[in-house]
Amino acid sequence: MSTDKMSVKVNVDLQKERQKCNFNIQEVTFIFDGGKEQTLQRKKIEDIALNSGASIDSIPEECLGLKERYDNAVRKSCIYSRIVKNEILEITGLEALGNPVLRRTADAFFKEISPFMLHLGMFVPTIIGQCTEEQQAKWLPRALEMQIIGAYAQTELGHGTFIRGLETTATYDPETEEFVLHSPTLTSYKWWAGGLGNTANHCIVVAQLYTKGQCHGTHPFIVPIRDMETHEPFPGVKVGDVGVRMGFNTADNGFLSFNHYRIPRENMMMKNAKVLKDGTYVKVARHEKLTYGTMVFVRVTLVKEAAINLAKAATIAVRYSAVRRQSQPKPDAPEPQIIDYPTQQHKLFICIATAHALQITGDWLWRTFKDVLADMRGGNTDSLPELHALSSCLKAISTSDSAAYIEQCRFACGGHGYMLSSNLPLIYSFVTATRTYEGDYTVLLLQTARFLVKAWEQVEAGKSVTPTVSYLTLAATKEKVLWNDFAEGIIRSFQAVAARKISACAETIKRHMKTGICYEDAWQLTTVRLVSAAESHCRSVICQTYWNEITRLTASCSTNVKIVMEQLATLYLIYWALERSGDLLRYSTISEKDLNRLQERYEELLALIRPNAVGLVDAFDFRDEILRSTLGAYDGRVYERLMEEALKSPLNDGPVQASFHKYIKPLTKGKL
Ligand SMILES: CCCCCCCC/C=C\CCCCCCCCCCCC(=O)SCCNC(=O)CCNC(=O)[C@H](O)C(C)(C)COP(=O)(O)OP(=O)(O)OC[C@H]1O[C@@H](n2cnc3c(N)ncnc32)[C@H](O)[C@@H]1OP(=O)(O)O
Numbered sequence: 001m002s003t004d005k006m007s008v009k010v011n012v013d014l015q016k017e018r019q020k021c022n023f024n025i026q027e028v029t030f031i032f033d034g035g036k037e038q039t040l041q042r043k044k045i046e047d048i049a050l051n052s053g054a055s056i057d058s059i060p061e062e063c064l065g066l067k068e069r070y071d072n073a074v075r076k077s078c079i080y081s082r083i084v085k086n087e088i089l090e091i092t093g094l095e096a097l098g099n100p101v102l103r104r105t106a107d108a109f110f111k112e113i114s115p116f117m118l119h120l121g122m123f124v125p126t127i128i129g130q131c132t133e134e135q136q137a138k139w140l141p142r143a144l145e146m147q148i149i150g151a152y153a154q155t156e157l158g159h160g161t162f163i164r165g166l167e168t169t170a171t172y173d174p175e176t177e178e179f180v181l182h183s184p185t186l187t188s189y190k191w192w193a194g195g196l197g198n199t200a201n202h203c204i205v206v207a208q209l210y211t212k213g214q215c216h217g218t219h220p221f222i223v224p225i226r227d228m229e230t231h232e233p234f235p236g237v238k239v240g241d242v243g244v245r246m247g248f249n250t251a252d253n254g255f256l257s258f259n260h261y262r263i264p265r266e267n268m269m270m271k272n273a274k275v276l277k278d279g280t281y282v283k284v285a286r287h288e289k290l291t292y293g294t295m296v297f298v299r300v301t302l303v304k305e306a307a308i309n310l311a312k313a314a315t316i317a318v319r320y321s322a323v324r325r326q327s328q329p330k331p332d333a334p335e336p337q338i339i340d341y342p343t344q345q346h347k348l349f350i351c352i353a354t355a356h357a358l359q360i361t362g363d364w365l366w367r368t369f370k371d372v373l374a375d376m377r378g379g380n381t382d383s384l385p386e387l388h389a390l391s392s393c394l395k396a397i398s399t400s401d402s403a404a405y406i407e408q409c410r411f412a413c414g415g416h417g418y419m420l421s422s423n424l425p426l427i428y429s430f431v432t433a434t435r436t437y438e439g440d441y442t443v444l445l446l447q448t449a450r451f452l453v454k455a456w457e458q459v460e461a462g463k464s465v466t467p468t469v470s471y472l473t474l475a476a477t478k479e480k481v482l483w484n485d486f487a488e489g490i491i492r493s494f495q496a497v498a499a500r501k502i503s504a505c506a507e508t509i510k511r512h513m514k515t516g517i518c519y520e521d522a523w524q525l526t527t528v529r530l531v532s533a534a535e536s537h538c539r540s541v542i543c544q545t546y547w548n549e550i551t552r553l554t555a556s557c558s559t560n561v562k563i564v565m566e567q568l569a570t571l572y573l574i575y576w577a578l579e580r581s582g583d584l585l586r587y588s589t590i591s592e593k594d595l596n597r598l599q600e601r602y603e604e605l606l607a608l609i610r611p612n613a614v615g616l617v618d619a620f621d622f623r624d625e626i627l628r629s630t631l632g633a634y635d636g637r638v639y640e641r642l643m644e645e646a647l648k649s650p651l652n653d654g655p656v657q658a659s660f661h662k663y664i665k666p667l668t669k670g671k672l
Pocket residue numbers: 077080081084096097098102103106114116117118120121122152154155160161162163164194289290292293295296298301305384385388437438439440443447450451
């Protein structure tokens with residue numbers, strides 16, 4: 001098609017899809033956003049941030065060089081942060097830090113990431129979580145006003161996972177009432193902190209605290225690293241960019257080292273522990289791990305982050321699949337829309353369902369987090385271990401599932417999904433990093449497994465356990481869970497699988513120890529099973545939360561919304577029952593006949609959901625500016641947009657590139 005004849009109308013196939021949709025889209029948007037109020041607030045924020053057109057690039061971000069891309073990201077971060085500071089936080093308050101609306105709207109400005117993301121994502125939350133009130137009064141207004149820009153530097157070249165192994169030291173000098181920060185080795189260089197390389201002028205540094213000759217473990221400090229006028233690093237501070245990455249290239253991930261660099265005593269974040277003027281160390285917190293609080297907070301927010309990104313990818317892939325026609329399964333019939341292939345539905349509908357499952361579970365986890373925080377303010381830390389176990393496994397599974405399904409969405413778009421202009425590769429490169437940062441997948445599942453094994457030992461000892469593991473009590477009676485394929489039956493069977501795996505792990509550890517080895521070695525020998533047990537536990541939590549919550553949330557919805565939401569949730573349960581059929585055959589009474597029936601129901605559900613597929617992704621309600629995809633825009637002008645974006649490439653700035661004259665011509669003329 002010639003570019004000058006491009007139509008601006010909505011693609012006909014998409015129009016027909018929208019006519020087929022039989023439910024009220026807005027009601028589903030409300031469910032996905034967590035309520036009508038939240039939808040209205042989100043739309044208001046999007047209007048404020050996006051209607052001026054400030055987010056729009058004349059040249060696609062991906063066509064710029066590395067430095068220009070960073071420069072452009074800083075420019076737009078300043079615009080967006082001004083809007084956030086002056087207008088958005090007024091509406092949302094600091095609640096926005098745990099609410100995906102800021103990130104969702106930021107996607108219109110940054111195809112990759114803002115170098116300011118960690119400022120709001122971790123620097124500000126750490127000030128809130130780790131500073132005394134007096135310290136907050138000093139730092140928080142400056143941070144929110146963007147007078148200072150911060151990063152969070154915990155990870156080092158040598159250690160990310162094992163925080164207790166960090167090597168940076170903060171040694172207290174009572175003579176001057178200062179801490180001396182030092183990086184004793186190459187492996188002690190801070191590495192990875194977002195925004196640190198060139199942007200931040202302050203940084204939270206996690207270092208081993210020494211006072212009176214004794215090490216008290218890792219603690220956070222606020223460290224000025226650059227001159228506020230010249231932006232030059234202070235003497236004793238070495239800072240730079242870690243180099244080109246798979247994604248995140250506008251996030252300015254940096255390295256940092258100190259050479260006996262001094263900061264005032266008051267720059268230690270002292271909510272959980274203090275160093276007095278004379279160097280006396282005073283522990284304030286009731287729980288050893290409260291200094292890890294920011295990580296728990298971010299893990300909680302990442303569950304909804306995973307949901308939103310998957311919803312974006314699903315929107316792109318489903319709309320494209322309604323527009324794209326390919327092959328001719330029946331002679332003389334027109335080429336079908338690719339969404340009519342059951343295999344395509346199998347790839348995509350689980351993505352829609354998973355986005356809902358994670359969003360709903362993320363909302364529930366956020367509420368749980370706030371409850372635990374309220375308890376802790378009252379001095380009660382009893383629920384912290386359960387929150388840590390939950391946030392660890394949910395962060396691990398949500399980010400891992402979301403990354404895998406985003407990649408599946410890209411596969412579902414064939415060759416065009418490989419184009420950066422589809423946005424799918426960029427969404428993937430962002431989300432796949434979430435599986436690693438803020439705690440690696442395996443490491444976090446093993447944290448949950450620790451909690452589960454302890455819970456099992458408690459159950460065996462006849463003690464009560466916390467709500468999310470109460471299903472273990474039933475399992476301990478050794479009563480067999482009889483398979484039934486109602487939703488509640490499937491969920492009970494998943495719990496039985498998790499319980500059996502957890503008890504088997506506990507037995508395996510004991511068996512190893514009987515051979516004379518220590519607990520730690522026995523634990524290591526069991527870790528492959530422990531990861532699998534923690535994964536099963538987490539899936540049962542997601543399935544139960546999704547089912548219970550969707551039933552509650554749709555109670556007052558219109559009939560067709562109830563039906564389509566129930567279809568999606570049932571699809572999710574059956575999908576995982578089929579995926580984990582090996583576990584079910586091993587640990588429940590399910591038979592081959594039951595599995596065959598489940599497979600049939602799964603395929604029936606694909607057909608039932610099919611007419612509503614476009615409506616379901618429309619209900620995620622992403623503005624085109626946020627989707628930033630040639631394949632996923634609301635109007636479905638896929639081919640026109642692909643062509644328009646292609647023409648913006650600098651490689652199309654003329655019919656002949658300079659390299660022809662420099663290299664190719666001499667080669668073809670035998671002169672090179
Ligand atoms: C203005 C424009 C801006 C643009 C718009 C932006 C808008 C932004 C707004 C919001 C943004 C939201 C999105 C956020 C995005 C954020 C991006 C983040 C980027 C990445 C940042 C990072 O990665 S920071 C570094 C993170 N690092 C880690 O996560 C390290 C992982 N390791 C650990 O957590 C721990 O070391 C460990 C848990 C693995 C082990 O710790 P340790 O060795 O000390 O403990 P043990 O294994 O011995 O366990 C002892 C005991 O403690 C319990 N425990 C461990 N951790 C915790 C915890 N956190 N809480 C509670 N309890 C804990 C453990 O279970 C053991 O208990 P027992 O009872 O003894 O069994």
